Amino acid sequence: MIEFTDQDVEKYSKSTVSGTGFLAYRDVEKLLSKLNLKPKRALDLGCGSGRSIGVIKDLCDSVTGCDISELALKNTHKSHPDVEVFLNDLSSKQYPSAKFDSIFSFLMFCHVDSLQSMSQELERCYNSLNEGGFLLIVKPNRAVAVADFSSVQGVGTPPELEGDCFNVHLKNVDLVVEDVYWKPETIQQECEKLGFSYLALHQPLGEIADNQPYRDEYHESPYFYLVMQK
Numbered sequence: 663m664i665e666f667t668d669q670d671v672e673k674y675s676k677s678t679v680s681g682t683g684f685l686a687y688r689d690v691e692k693l694l695s696k697l698n699l700k701p702k703r704a705l706d707l708g709c710g711s712g713r714s715i716g717v718i719k720d721l722c723d724s725v726t727g728c729d730i731s732e733l734a735l736k737n738t739h740k741s742h743p744d745v746e747v748f749l750n751d752l753s754s755k756q757y758p759s760a761k762f763d764s765i766f767s768f769l770m771f772c773h774v775d776s777l778q779s780m781s782q783e784l785e786r787c788y789n790s791l792n793e794g795g796f797l798l799i800v801k802p803n804r805a806v807a808v809a810d811f812s813s814v815q816g817v818g819t820p821p822e823l824e825g826d827c828f829n830v831h832l833k834n835v836d837l838v839v840e841d842v843y844w845k846p847e848t849i850q851q852e853c854e855k856l857g858f859s860y861l862a863l864h865q866p867l868g869e870i871a872d873n874q875p876y877r878d879e880y881h882e883s884p885y886f887y888l889v890m891q892k
């Protein structure tokens with residue numbers, strides 16, 4: 663598991679839903695409505711300092727936040743005092759609370775650096791969802807390492823094989839983060855091994871109406887959304 667330092671958490675906490683990153687969140691509501699999915703009691707896995715909670719909060723009856731960074735959870739508590747949070751215990755088989763109807767994970771699975779830790783995290787998700795509940799994962803595509811996106815730029819050698827680490831410069835907060843390359847099909851397969859069923863894969867492209875300073879975002883998708891159901 664790639665961990666953010668406290669300094670990274672603080673810098674990342676300043677990032678807003680804008681630029682290239684706008685596309686990581688823009689289509690969540692539309693996709694849920696197309697699939698007729700109701701998030702009801704939701705978990706935001708890898709909630710960071712609370713930005714993604716801000717995106718999904720109004721779509722859900724309640725949201726709980728989870729992260730491996732205590733500082734991120736403190737920040738979340740400051741920005742969303744009404745939201746319960748907990749620290750992820752990477753040795754457990756289930757999250758320590760009542761089951762959820764939905765689990766959202768924005769830009770978290772790019773921190774997972776082995777198939778084994780991916781499978782363990784997905785198992786916690788599976789065991790913590792009610793029957794019929796869904797998991798929505800939003801993760802960067804390999805394109806973030808090579809394309810000319812407006813606010814996210816690959817640094818150094820792009821990944822060749824799945825599981826390869828690469829660096830990405832988040833221009834808006836001037837932070838270089840480490841990402842791990844996984845294809846959506848691989849995450850889907852790991853989910854299916856646990857009993858999840860595939861619902862949808864969505865790759866958003868930039869639109870003029872977004873009013874963002876896009877470049878390659880108009881023809882290359884920076885992120886994928888994968889939706890799996892228990």
Ligand SMILES: C[S@@+](CC[C@H](N)C(=O)[O-])C[C@H]1O[C@@H](n2cnc3c(N)ncnc32)[C@H](O)[C@@H]1O
Binds near residue numbers: 674709730
């Ligand atoms: C790039 S940030 C995204 C934060 C937030 N979801 C957002 O969209 O703004 C990823 C977060 O995932 C957290 N993280 C990484 N691995 C995790 C794990 N196994 N369980 C929970 N959180 C994790 C990191 O500490 C970091 O705060």
